[in-house]
Amino acid sequence: MPIVESSTVVPVDPATAFAVSQTTGPTRLRWDPFIRRQHFLDGAAAPDKGVRTFTKHSSGMTMVSEYVSYAPPSNVGMKMVTGPWFFTSMAGGWRFKATEGGTLATWKYNFSCRPAWLAPLAERIGAWVLQREIDRRIAGFARGCADPQVLADVRPTT
Structure with a gap:
């Protein structure tokens, strides 16, 4: 099963980095080049373990995913x-760990392809494509963590 991983250090604390990663709507679209549209399903209003989301990729492909873990501010997992x-x-x-100068964000994905007879080739190609996508996405996330509008949207008002 191929695994792709990408990491970056962002200049915010883990709680803020985690909050940016979980944004929705226009705020999410400011930083995430991967999605065209995303929303919660089944009446959910916020992310949590067991919550399902619908995501439309920028290419038009769609996916329904489910949170299998949700532990702010350190990690979140989906399937x-x-x-x-x-x-x-x-x-x-996605994992978030305090480091000197901010937060180390590490995003890791695994996948398998079908049909079985084509999987060895499809997974090599898929790993290359997905690595490029994840690298672009985490770079967008880093820009979001430096974007004053995104940060204003996730930080509590005083």
């Missing part, structure tokens, strides 16, 4: 419930 036909499975986790 695909339904998605593109070529994925047998897909899951990911």
